[in-house]
Amino acid sequence: MTNPVKGPTGRVPGWVKVVGSVVLLLAVLFAGLRLSVLPGLKDLFGTETRDRSGPALLESIQDISRYEAASGNFQVVVDLEKDAKFLPDAVRGSRTLYVGAGTVDAYVDLGALDGDDVRVDDDRTSATLRLPHARLGTPALDPERSYAVSKQRGLLDRLGDLFSDNPHSEQAVQKLAVRHIGDAAKESGLTGRAESNTTEMLENLLRSLGFKEVRVTYGD
Structure with missing residues (x-):
């Protein structure tokens, strides 16, 4: 009996791989959306902000009259x-x-x-x-x-x-x-x-x- 997903040679057709990739991508996006809207879950994967700016440099001084x-x-x-x-x-x-x-x-x-x-x-x-x-x-x-x-x-x-x-x-x-x-x-x-x-x-x-x-x- 031939597998409906696999071809006659036992290989997975290319369109199946494409569909699987799209489903996986949608699942990841949906998971991210759920994390952003459900309370408490966003804190579990919270981000940390770091200021890596360099020091400010004095370019010029002007006398104010x-x-x-x-x-x-x-x-x-x-x-x-x-x-x-x-x-x-x-x-x-x-x-x-x-x-x-x-x-x-x-x-x-x-x-x-x-x-x-x-x-x-x-x-x-x-x-x-x-x-x-x-x-x-x-x-x-x-x-x-x-x-x-x-x-x-x-x-x-x-x-x-x-x-x-x-x-x-x-x-x-x-x-x-x-x-x-x-x-x-x-x-x-x-x-x-x-x-x-x-x-x-x-x-x-x-x-x-x-x-x-x-x-x-x-x-x-």
């Missing part, structure tokens, strides 16, 4: 959608909802002052200072307070992520969040607040040194 006079906290909700022509969103396209939180500093540069910008009378009781207008620093995104709310991707995008070096990249929405935060800072009156704080700081400082009249102006 500006007075950080004010800082604003901002938050923006970024809704970034990418569509492909002639293809439905389920096949090709993505949409990311991202909450970006960051800060923008406003400062007054005191390093460019010269003798014409600082005038003191002979008896050293009156001082007049002319400072440049306050400026905004570069927006800094806070990773602790920024997060993705949802991600929707088409089938081709999900397949592409499998072969990507950084499948969870949020660089595009992060750049967009920084740009929106910077635009909001320009309309917030943060530079005016920085100039007021700088004026108050200089008036208190010079009066503590014996000056009775202190006048601070701003101009380019």
Whole structure:
């Protein structure tokens, strides 16, 4: 009687080996899934995280001659959608909802002052200072307070992520969040607040040194 699995020569057909390999692969994947969803089993095969980073190297040092006079906290909700022509969103396209939180500093540069910008009378009781207008620093995104709310991707995008070096990249929405935060800072009156704080700081400082009249102006 001939074995239904083995051929006439007693060898296992090639298609049987292929089917067996697929079944084995599915069994391994299913076992991994079960370990991830059943409580307690994941701890048995838990992973350990090690930081093997090298020491940080000092590349340069810069002297700072500006007075950080004010800082604003901002938050923006970024809704970034990418569509492909002639293809439905389920096949090709993505949409990311991202909450970006960051800060923008406003400062007054005191390093460019010269003798014409600082005038003191002979008896050293009156001082007049002319400072440049306050400026905004570069927006800094806070990773602790920024997060993705949802991600929707088409089938081709999900397949592409499998072969990507950084499948969870949020660089595009992060750049967009920084740009929106910077635009909001320009309309917030943060530079005016920085100039007021700088004026108050200089008036208190010079009066503590014996000056009775202190006048601070701003101009380019």
